[in-house]
Amino acid sequence: MIxxxxxxxCINSKSIHQSGISNGGILSYSIIAKLSDIFASIAPVAASPLLGYGDLPGSPLSIIDLHGTRDTVVPNTLTQALGLGPYDSLVSSNDGFYYEKKSSTIKRYVDGFNCTSISSPWKTDMDGVKDWSCDLWTVCIGGMEIVNCTGSFGHNYPFGAGKHTQAARIIWNFMKTHEKQDI
Incomplete structure (x- = not known):
């Protein structure tokens, strides 16, 4: 398709990005393992890799991840999960699938792409709304960056009905400043 x-x-091949919510976000994590040389960034929302499908991408790309702290469908932490599964995965109370812990996924990318080990705040216009905040890891291979955003929402776009555009703006602001780098 690309x-x-x-x-x-007329497409800027250095500015091809992918985003999806829920299963579309799971696809984001799965697709980059095979097609990371095409995409400049991904933006999964309310998603984590399924256990065994969160491989480190073959080439660097930037990631902005948005995930609610009240998501029980694709749990973000053990608090929302039905329990722990094999290999420290989280069991969804909704479908019984095993999802990687978001902290494990982010750590694998941070370590795998030699990013700064300590995050700094990544500021958005929505900081503080429904406990919204984002962490940024920089100085990664190829100039990529990783951003992990959380807030008090469930298995949906952040900020509730009528405010979904705020999440889209946050994603867009990230994507438009993260082109694919030649390595």
């Missing part, structure tokens, strides 16, 4: 679009449209 090759088809590149042949027919």
């Amino acid at each position: 090759d088809y679009a590149k042949e027919r449209l």
Whole structure:
């Protein structure tokens, strides 16, 4: 599909990004393991890799991850999960699947791409709304960055009905400043 679009449209191949919510966010994590050389960034929302499908991408790309602290469908932490599964995974109370802990996923990317080991705040216009905050890891291989945002919401876009555009703006602001780097 990307090759088809590149042949027919004026596309900046250094600015191809992917986002999805829930299963679409799970796809984000799965697809980058195989196609990280194409994408500049991904933006999974309310998603974590399924156990065994969170491989480190083959080439660096930036990541902004948005995940609610009240999500029981794809749990963010043990607090929302039905319990622990194999390999320190989290069991969803909704579907019984095993999801990676978000902290483990982020740590694997931070370590795997030699980012700064300590995060700093990544500021947005929504900081503090429903406990919203974002952490940023920089100085990663290829100039990539990793941002992990959380807030008090469930298995949906942040900030509730009528304010979903705020989350889209946050994602867009990240994507437009993160092009694919030549390594």
